[in-house]
Amino acid sequence: MSLFIRKLSQNNVKHVVAKHYESQTLIFSSRKLSIVPSVYDGEKDPAPKFFSKNVQVLLKRLTRPDFAKVFRKRKNTDLPVLRTPIYKFLTNEQLESEIAKANKKADKLLQMPPIVKIQKPITDVLSKDPALVGYDTSKFVFTDITFGVANENRIVVERDPDGTLQSCDHEIRKRLNQVYFPIHGRKIKEPLMFTDTEKFNSLLERQEYEFILDRACIQYEPDEFTYQKVTSITYQHVDINTNYNLLRSTRHFGPMTFYLTWHHNIDNLMLELLQSGTVREAVLLVALRHELQADVTNGDVAQTIVQQILPTPVQLTKPDRLTEEDIQLDNKCVECIEKYIVSNSAMKSQHELALQGFREYYQHLIDLSRGLQKAHGKVSN
Amino acid sequence: MASKLLAFRSMICKPLPMIVKQTSFQHVPYNLKFFSVSPVACVNFFNKLPADKLWKSVTSVSNAGAKKGRGKGAGRIRIRDLNRGQMIGVGKINMLWPGLSAPVIRGRELLKQQRLPDDPERMEKLIKLRDSMTKFRRLKLSPIERGWSGSRMPGRSIGPPDPVGEDEFTGFDTKVLQLRSLLIMKGSLGRTRNYQAMVVTGNGQGLAGFGFGKAKEAPAALRKAKNRAGQKLMHFEIYNGHTIFHDFYTGFGRTKIFVQMKNEGYGLKCHRAIREICQAIGIKDLRAKVEGSTNLQHIVKAFFIGLLQQRSHQQLAEEKKLHLVEYRAENEHYPKVVASPSEVRTKEQISQNETLDFIQYVMNDKVILRKKKFPRFYETMPHYDIYLKKYERYRNHEKIRLNLKVEYGEIKSFLTDKYPEEQTQSDA
Structure with missing residues (x-):
């Protein structure tokens, strides 16, 4: 094991350590709204729920992945200029295997940043050596830089001038990890867009949510307070302005839905789903709420319907033709949502109105598709 | 004017003793009252x-x-116009003639004839003015109107073709590709000069055509060619509104052209005539390499033939009976099916020696010669090695300076705060 000794001046370390966990009550205020960030710091740990298979499936389906958007042209690619496209002649089998590869790639692109409980400060005194008191005025930090050790398992300890040998706190650990094993895109000093409130708010107002969330993913660990604060404010800003479509087909939609459901705040999202006529996703959302909070009266019904919804293809656009199975499924969904609105909704009248609007539109669609069936001579009972 | 001057001088010269006498006798100031008026015969080469x-x-x-x-x-x-810059009443001898070169009354004073001091620069000015008429002046054009070279016609725009009846060529623009004089022999006149013009016209949205015109005068040839081009329009599909459908090889006579489709923003990297044609059609990105003969008319004809022989993606898929799939680097190489045939062949139905590579197939198995890249002349020299060694340690300084400016607003190091007095010295 090779040890690297790093001598930090005392003032510097103090400065680094000091400001942890003090800004929990910080309020981000912009001209129009002031958002209070809420982080995962309660008794309940969100990680087991988030990583459970049921929830992952629901969150992925709610993301409504549209491949045109998943594989879109990104601003922050390594390509300085565009490249000439490549063309290939493919047989059916080759095309299928290529599409399967693309699906795998899409899964990778849509992998959701984990949601975990906030980290606890490390207070682990290894030894106290009174003989070393006053040996030096500075603190010594020892880092194990053995190849192949994960960053979170790396041994980083510090010897204080008073002779105490203890494990370093997260702030120092992160800094030293970044010094010895740099992560591409992560800065040792926090970027201004996260520290300067004005700059952060201007980003929010310009609706650059994806940029904020992507950069936060690189800069912070998921269990850091700052990460959860930044993402929480961004999610709430999206929720207040109903800009869900900006995050759909990205890896951040799942965590946002999880966040809103976890903090009992899905009414806006539900309203948007009903207004855009995607009742199936509304049922998925009800099921998700039941999974996380277990406070929905007809949650079991929703969960059974979810099993029927999952095999059907993702509805990217409004359908123009309906089959009888579709009609049956959608009717079930509408019934489920009706019950949900009566028993659990906090915005009853608005939800009712949106659902009524959907029903009328849907009836029109049913008449149209049945009429077409009849005109084509395929009469069904 | 010259003859007048001569006459005038002779008049002055002859009666001069008389004037002198008169003045001394009558004490009148210098005037021409007592001049003799007898005609003087001054016949010479100039006034005949x-x-x-x-x-x-x-x-x-x-x-x-x-x-x-x-x-x-x-x-x-x-x-030269020798009268230019001269006025009646103003001459070599600077005289004041009231009523001719000056007003009769100025203020309350009655002006009188008098000799003013001579202007030594007058003749110089006149000569300069006359010289300016003789110099050959080249036609100056604004940079926007300019063609490929100076004020010559090739590359210049000559507007849309003339309307035929009520049909107007709106949105069209014509570019001259070639204007040259030809000598032809005629039985009665012998060798005479003719002008031949080749132009391309197009609306930048897929419609374009080229035409030739011959006439005795250049403008007439251009007009004929322009109107002929307007009558021979062809329509070309443009892929995604910016490029061609696929690479292709085309030729005419000894001219060979290898044309490649390119990504958006690539531009037109090709022969100038091909560039003008592409602009007329509306193609924005393309690369073309001309090999063999660079006869301009052959290049134009070959390129148009090549464009017309393009196959759409659907046609290619049908020919091959395979899916045509597009991969773009900016879309993480997502396989986008651009064309599918009505029936697809299986792997067994594809023969072993069949061309499956897309580019090879559309180029009809022609391969573009890629010349070997030689190192730059300085790269093999010893001083280049020295340069590389010397500047190796500065190679990241630019980035670091930028980063420091982002983080601290100035270029500083860990020593800057420790020795502030040094910093002020260096700044001063």
């Missing part, structure tokens, strides 16, 4: 013939000489 005949004798070129091209270009003698 009018100015234009005199000039013609100097500038004219014989018929045979004109045919050979004499009396043209830089050494040509030009007719």
